[in-house]
Amino acid sequence: MSLGAADPAGPDAFAVLLRRYRRAAGLSQQQLAQAAGLGVRTLRDLERGRVGRPQRATVTGLAEALRLPPAEAQRLRRSATSRQPVDGDPDLALIGLAAPTRVPLPADPPDFSGRDAQLRRLAGLLARPGSIVVVHGPPGIGKTSVVVRAARAVAAELSDGAYFVDLRGTQQQPTTVRSAVAQLLDEFGVDRRRLPGGLDGRLALYRETSAERSAVLVLDDARDAAQVRSLLPVGGDWRVLVSSRRQLTDLTGTDPTGAAVAGADLTGAGGTGADPTGAGGTGTGPTGAGPGRVGRIALGALPGPDARALLAGVVGPDRLATEPAAVDELVRICGGLPLALRIVASRLASRPLWTIAGLLDRLRDSQRRLDGLYAGDIEVRTAFLVSYRQLDPEHRAALRRLALLPWPGYDAAVVADLLDTGTDRAATVVAGLAEAGLLTPLPGSGRYRLHDLLAVFGQERAAAEDSPADRQAALDRVRAGLLATVAAVGGWFPSYQEPLTRHRFPAARTPFGSASAALDWCTAQRRAITWALRCTAQQQRHAEIVTVVDAIRGVANRHHHLAPWQEVFQTAVDSARALGDPAAEARHRDSLGFALKYQVRRPEQALPEHERARRLHAEIGDRTGYAWSTLYTTGALHRCGRLAEALDRARLAADLFAALGVTQGAVIASYAVGDIERDLGQPQQAARTHRRGLDRLADPAGRDRVTAGMFGYRLGLDLAAAGDLPGAVQVLESAYAAFVAEHHPTGIAECLGALSEVLARLGSPRAVAVATRAVGVCHELGDALREAQAWYALGLVARAEQRAEDHARCFDRARSLCAGSADLEARALLARLRQP
Known part of the structure; x- marks a missing residue:
């Protein structure tokens, strides 16, 4: 069937007479076709007026099979010859067979656009007899247009066409089941004078008269499942399309025998191509809707x-x-x-x-x-207000307050803080808003999104219904809840120094069972976390800032590009100074230097921060902090290209850590020494240094797997610089595996960038695949330097294959990503890009 097919012509007098004579005789299409010696499809075409002029023998055979009196048989033959429309045959009115007033399908809007994926999905679901599909979505998303277009295509294949009932579910007085059944019985041709007075009698007659029909039933704008359930046909060849702002998750259907069956969530693929937070109706569930199974397709924003x-x-x-x-x-x-x-x-x-x-x-x-x-x-x-008024007070309050949050993606913990209630109750409220079509689930995340215009509406309602004090109290609870959860995340990623405890946060609403779960939450909520930190800084809650930012230093080590770390750590420095806390200030100055080195790629700006931290540690007599700051100045000097000074600082840091018995610091200082040796043109010496570092790890396959990955990555660079490309591939792949196992995206990006270049230099057939993956991963993380390295690798492959245009394009892309950086690695890559 074609979803774009035009509306079939209305049935003519012969088609109407034939269908009604058959029903009066109590025959199914199959029974009449068999008695008249016709195929069932031929009979269906005759009843739909699809046969231009039936043969006389066919009409006679039908009249005999129907056992029509001579006068009725003559009318049937005359209607077949004249092919008049229904309203043009006075005989039909005389015998009480005039066509009832049909409610036609609404016309397609002339500007209908898109929805191809949903229409294809609907066509597949509605291909099965007994199918029931709910098309749901927020106000104004175009549900009626979609169901009407789908129904028109289905009706073209069914002998009785389509029936349309507006249930007016968003109106103050929805269509009653009694009225809807009366409308359908009228369209079936039942004399109004025969209608039973009671609802039960009408429903019984509806089930009886619908049992022999083949049609699609459109129930538009359903308020709830109860309004729909009684109107589902039993028997026959029916397909039911329901549109509703709600998902109608409690809707059940019936199989052709009349037995009730449970609904199955068949949320359809949206294919909207909308923002990355997914607003376009994706979901999970069985792949098809059989008889009685309720399919569901969510409509999202148009791309x-x-x-x-x-x-x-x-x-x-x-x-x-x-x-x-x-x-x-x-x-x-x-x-x-x-x-x-x-x-x-x-x-x-x-x-x-x-x-x-x-x-x-x-x-x-x-x-x-x-x-x-x-x-x-x-x-x-007005469209939004209708849905809003149908909510209870608690759901209204949740919608209003969610609209105040300036980020997409809300979970039950956030709603719990907004409402000052328990997480279980908040989860019920969130599910209710999603069922009402006012929140869109973000697949696979346990989070939900509020459409931008619904957010504007919610802000209006909040200003009108909530006091400023209530709004601020709700936001403060969310802010505090987010920071408490961030502090809990930090517990899974401890840094090399003891945490600062200037503020004691309450227990987080969201507990984590693993480091990967904590990191996933942090990744998903990064915009919310940034908002919470900014609000906390604006409120001058300095102890909270100092404590929570220190807690996530370990996260920053893994996710260089997860947050605007320069802003985050600068805020912590300012708060520490406001508190008059030199220890906290020194700690956060080192973190700020880290962000300047690795995120902003401005080592010349990082060096003064580390030097200031070093002086602060010296002033307060913190020898361990002084050793760490000394080590951090090494990285800044190295990346500024001041290699001799960097080597002296690295060796000094190693000595300081050795004297203090801080093994972790000594290990890190050793791989900093090796990095500098390699850039001084001593790759063999660098490899020996890094191998010794690996040997010093007590458990390289377990607890210290991240550190082992860092050494392996550096050893791979050493071997590549020394010309041992196969050896470099081996250790880089091992390091990559360690980072993947530890969910360490920064290490993954570094290994992919280096591996792509080494494979390209080897002429390996894997080079393009690895470099292409590196481009995608590094671009997503915002690691411009590693992405440039991958483009350089792709350019090397293109040059080897004499694809001059591709070679130039890849190199140009790599140069643009390195442009303006004072970082030593960036300058080295630019030098390689200039080599013939």
Whole structure:
């Protein structure tokens, strides 16, 4: 079947007479076809008016099989000859067979755009007799348009076409089951005078008359499962399409025998291509809906190309082409919501002298945005308000307060803090908002997203219904809850020094069973964590800042690009100074230097921070802190290219740690010595240094696997510099495996970058695959230097294969990623890029 098929022509008088004579005789299509010597498909085509002029013998055979009286048989033959439409045959009215008033399927909107993936999914689910599919999503997402288009395609293949009932679930007075059944019975041709008075009698007649039909039933705008459940046909060849703002998770169907069956969540693939937080209806579940199984397809925001196509369908492509940047911003502001897009398109179409930029001026201010999203009596705010009023007070409060949070992706712990309730109760509230179509699940994460325009609406309601004190108290609880969880994350990633405890955080709502779970949470919530730190700094809660930032120093070691570490550690330095705490200030100055070296790639700016930390440690007599700061100055000097000074500092740090008995510091100092030796042109000596470091690890395969990976990575660089490329590949792959096992993304990126270059120099057929993976991983982490190294490797392969254009493109990309960096590694790579 084709989802784009045109609406079939309405049935003519012959088709109506044949279908009603058959039903009056109590025959199924299969029984009548067999009695008349026809195929079932042929009979279905006759009943749908698809046969231009039936043969006389066929009509006679049907009349005999139906045992029609002579007058009725003559009417059937005459209708087959004249092929009149139903309303053109006066005889039909005379015999009481006039066609009932049908509620047609609504017309497709002329600007319908996209939804190809969902329509394909619907076609697959509705191919099975007895299928029931719920299409759900937030207000204004275009559910009715999708179900109508899908139903029209299905109806083209079914003898009785389509039936449409508007359940008015978002109205103050939804359609009652009694009224809906009466409408359907009328469309089935049941004389209104025969309708039983009671609901039970009407339902019994509905089940009886629907049992022999082959059609699609559209139940649009369902309020809840109870409204739908009684209208599900029993028997026959029915396909049911339901649209609702709710998921209707408690909806169950019936199999063809009438036995109730449980619904299965068949959330369909959205394919929307929207923002990375996923708003487009992906999910899990069985792959198909058999008889009685309830499938579900979530609709999300339209992706950019489809949103622009919708605008072009109303405004015209030529007008959009004059302001492409404004169109992109308009699509972003509308959040891919079809209702909002149709409103702005209508406003532009009715005002040909308006510019798109002029309309944007009315929409940019989020506090006035919903005021501009109206056209006639259609308004985005009203669509949202209908769903909002159907919530209970607790769910309304959650929606309002979630809208105050300036990041996507909320979990039950955040909602618990917003509502000041338990996590279990918050999880129930979140599930209720998702069921109502007001929160979108982010697949596989346990988190949810609020559409941008719903967030604007929620902020309006918060300003109208919550006092400033209540709003601030809710945000403070979230801020404190996030910081407590960050402190718990830090416990899984201790740094090399004892943690600072200037503030005692309460137990976190979100417990972690493993380091990887803690890191996953930290990765998912990085925008929320940054917000919480900024709020805490603005409130001058200095002890909290000093403590929580120190707790995540170990996370920063693994995730150089997880957060804006320069800002984070600068904030901690400022708080430590405000507290008059030189020990904390020294610690965080070293961390700030780390961020400047490894994230910003500005070692010349890092060096003064480490030197200041070193002096502070000396002033307060902290010998261990002094040793660590001395080691950190080594890295800054090294990356500035001051190799002789760096080597002296590294050896000094090793001596200091040895005197203090700090084994971890001595080990790290030894691999810093080896790095400097390699860059001094002594790769063999560097390899010996790094091998000795590996030998000093007590348990390189277990507790110290990360340190072993760091040594292995450096040993690989040594061997590559010494010309032992196969040996370099072997140790780099071992180091890579250690980092993967430890979920250490920074180490993974470093190994992939180095390995791609070594494989390219070897001419290995694996070079392109490894370098391509390195590009993707490093780009995602924001590691520009390692990404440049991977592009360099791809360029080497292209040059070896004499693909001059690709070689030049890859090298140019590598140069652009290294441009402007004073880092020694970046300068060395640029030098290699200049080599012929």
